[in-house]
Amino acid sequence: MISGWGNYPKINANIVSADTETDIKNLIQSFDSVIPMGNARSYGDSALGSNILSILPLNHFLDFNSTEGILECEAGVLLSEILDVIVPQGWFLSVTPGTKLITVGGAIASDVHGKDHHIQGAFSSSLISMEVLLSTGKTVRCSPKTNAELFHATCGGMGLTGIILRASIKLKKVESAFIKQKTIKAKNLRHAMELFEENKKVPLTMAWIDCMKRGKNLGRSILYAGHHATVEECREAGIQNPLTPNIPAKRTVPFNFPSFALNSLSVRAFNFSVYRKHFAKIRENLVSYDTFFYPLDSIYLWNRIYGKRGFTQYQFVLPMKSSAEGIDAILKRISKSGMGSFLAVLKQLGKENKNLISFPMEGYTLALDFPISKKLFPFLNELDRMVIDYGGRIYLTKDARMSAAMFRRSYKGAEKFINYKHKIDKNNIFKSLQSERLGI
Ligand SMILES: Cc1cc2nc3c(=O)[nH]c(=O)nc-3n(C[C@H](O)[C@H](O)[C@H](O)COP(=O)(O)OP(=O)(O)OC[C@H]3O[C@@H](n4cnc5c(N)ncnc54)[C@H](O)[C@@H]3O)c2cc1C
Numbered sequence: 001m002i003s004g005w006g007n008y009p010k011i012n013a014n015i016v017s018a019d020t021e022t023d024i025k026n027l028i029q030s031f032d033s034v035i036p037m038g039n040a041r042s043y044g045d046s047a048l049g050s051n052i053l054s055i056l057p058l059n060h061f062l063d064f065n066s067t068e069g070i071l072e073c074e075a076g077v078l079l080s081e082i083l084d085v086i087v088p089q090g091w092f093l094s095v096t097p098g099t100k101l102i103t104v105g106g107a108i109a110s111d112v113h114g115k116d117h118h119i120q121g122a123f124s125s126s127l128i129s130m131e132v133l134l135s136t137g138k139t140v141r142c143s144p145k146t147n148a149e150l151f152h153a154t155c156g157g158m159g160l161t162g163i164i165l166r167a168s169i170k171l172k173k174v175e176s177a178f179i180k181q182k183t184i185k186a187k188n189l190r191h192a193m194e195l196f197e198e199n200k201k202v203p204l205t206m207a208w209i210d211c212m213k214r215g216k217n218l219g220r221s222i223l224y225a226g227h228h229a230t231v232e233e234c235r236e237a238g239i240q241n242p243l244t245p246n247i248p249a250k251r252t253v254p255f256n257f258p259s260f261a262l263n264s265l266s267v268r269a270f271n272f273s274v275y276r277k278h279f280a281k282i283r284e285n286l287v288s289y290d291t292f293f294y295p296l297d298s299i300y301l302w303n304r305i306y307g308k309r310g311f312t313q314y315q316f317v318l319p320m321k322s323s324a325e326g327i328d329a330i331l332k333r334i335s336k337s338g339m340g341s342f343l344a345v346l347k348q349l350g351k352e353n354k355n356l357i358s359f360p361m362e363g364y365t366l367a368l369d370f371p372i373s374k375k376l377f378p379f380l381n382e383l384d385r386m387v388i389d390y391g392g393r394i395y396l397t398k399d400a401r402m403s404a405a406m407f408r409r410s411y412k413g414a415e416k417f418i419n420y421k422h423k424i425d426k427n428n429i430f431k432s433l434q435s436e437r438l439g440i
Pocket of ligand 1: 005035036037038039040041042043046047055075076096097098099101102103104105106107109110111112113114157158159160162163164165296297397398432
């Protein structure tokens with residue numbers, strides 16, 4: 001049985017892999033349908049299908065220009081492997097999501113965003129070019145200027161246009177492996193959004209929200225605002241080797257938790273302890289990049305905490321003009337439901353890009369985890385209607401249940417994407433459970 005990170009849905013599938021372009025080409029041509037899979041960190045069914053092609057064996061670095069900060073590698077290389085090489089040489093990923101345990105191919109196919117989206121944009125903003133193997137057996141290099149249609153359909157295209165084989169990405173120069181972070185307590189949602197506005201020029205921002213709170217404390221949160229620390233800031237903090245990362249030890253969740261372990265009382269206790277830890281209203285300190293960007297990676301297999309039935313992450317974005325009202329209404333609805341999320345993250349997103357079905361739009365995005373239960377899906381359908389009414393959409397890489405109608409209504413480029421996909425993949429070879437559900 002195989003599943004995405006949410007352990008829902010779990011399916012039986014034929015999983016194959018190959019480590020050369022020719023073998024991958026032959027494999028693709030031997031199947032009626034296939035979907036590429038990276039490191040399976042997408043939560044739902046976007047990398048699941050009856051035939052799954054693992055891209056992990058494509059794990060070679062091809063070139064690293066450490067003067068210009070340009071890296072060329074195969075699509076199965078993990079972001080963690082890239083960081084291990086580039087950080088000691090004074091470079092960092094221009095865009096990184098909240099886990100480094102994903103492949104370059106997965107980062108492109110989901111056009112992932114990080115804490116700097118309001119300034120830097122999504123992963124594709126740092127993508128110089130890539131090579132994509134089409135269902136015809138032809139490999140095409142594309143970039144924002146060359147074969148741009150393929151580029152904008154493949155970035156965010158969830159593996160449905162072809163197999164990303166190789167990519168060339170632009171890195172960001174840094175002076176240290178540390179982040180200077182400020183944590184600020186926000187009384188409620190409105191206060192949190194004011195803090196985001198005040199910190200708009202700070203390169204890295206996100207807030208952790210306690211979504212069990214009600215009334216005037218609804219949206220009580222902690223905002224994290226940071227930047228890559230300078231050599232000077234490291235010295236002041238007593239760090240002698242600024243480019244040597246200080247990676248925290250990993251812990252593990254040894255088995256699936258029983259589902260009663262995650263009732264609303266335990267969620268309340270968890271939320272309260274995190275908020276209490278930040279007793280000062282504002283705190284400033286220096287932390288390793290791992291602590292700042294990837295706190296969840298330090299708990300190996302933390303997804304098991306949701307038990308055997310698994311969970312889904314509901315991540316939506318609302319446009320700037322309706323964010324305050326819409327997120328307030330949705331949080332109220334979640335709080336009333338008592339189905340409380342273990343983890344809720346609020347981020348400000350910047351401008352939309354040209355990719356046909358990339359998730360980000362200018363506004364705020366909220367991500368919440370929900371353990372799978374009988375009551376859950378009707379409830380999420382209700383949230384979907386609210387998201388649509390406020391002009392928003394749901395993130396495909398987290399999704400396991402959105403309807404085709406919701407996809408078409410909320411992604412403006414959906415129709416163009418579907419038409420283009422079928423133009424270059426006439427027999428609809430690249431197919432996932434998600435693409436079938438969404439009528440792609
Ligand atoms: C703890 C955690 C935190 C996260 N935080 C964030 C975040 O902050 N921001 C964010 O945007 N995302 C976030 N994510 C989601 C994650 O970044 C994406 O789901 C990412 O796409 C996973 O990459 P992967 O290599 O595991 O790909 P998979 O999950 O295996 O696949 C994801 C999609 O990419 C396609 N794909 C994979 N490889 C290729 C390839 N070579 N060619 C073509 N298509 C391919 C698959 O078909 C599938 O549609 C987070 C996930 C976790 C578990």
